[in-house]
Amino acid sequence: MDMQLIAIGHIRSSIKDRESAPKMEHEKGAVRARIELDPAYAQGLDSMEPGAQLELFTWFHLSDRTPLMVHPRGATDKPMRGVFTTRSPNRPNPIGLHRVTLISIEAPATLIVEPLEAIDNTPVIDIKPMLKGSK
């Protein structure tokens, strides 16, 4: 089965490398950032409103897809465990999931969101409204 992802856009952020990125969006260091969608997808934003809680899906483009055991949160003093019990960016399909608030929209298809820990130039693959009851 063909499961080839398409980049619908890219993150523009002041966070430029993995070393300076926080592990989670609620940690110190997550910032206000831009999601620049390809204008071809502008129509997909119809009816989106500032204040919306969004689930942003990205592709961790700098990841190593091979490890099945990792140190949780990269802490080498902690025992390794199965990658599917962690949110490590190094995983067989390096999909990132980020919960953000939409601050504003700039034409044709740029979203200003916060807080976001993804690094500059990360490909964006999907945006969904948050389920009620999630946060």
Place this chain on the structure above:
Amino acid sequence: MDMQLIAIGHIRSSIKDRESAPKMEHEKGAVRARIELDPAYAQGLDSMEPGAQLELFTWFHLSDRTPLMVHPRGATDKPMRGVFTTRSPNRPNPIGLHRVTLISIEAPATLIVEPLEAIDNTPVIDIKPMLKGSK
């Protein structure tokens, strides 16, 4: 950039087609189901415990990737809106996100989970532990 997903496993469910699948996992019709991972990924489950709250990522393999405007929840009496303001399976990158509870694990690499609305044979692409504060 190559963004080719790998199926790490497949859903085995009594829900056999899109027509009988509920729209959301908390709706009537979501069932207990099996996630049969490829045994090559068994090590990635190390330290996973029954009762864990998981985020299950799937590939909606029956989706149409072209529409940018959709009727919310497929309700044709409601106005169309941007696909990124909905959780429609028809979207440019048809990734499904499902919140489930792990009931048990069967060797070598099968997870029994509930409630799940995904249909039988859906490819599985990732499993992450749920963030604290999410549900």
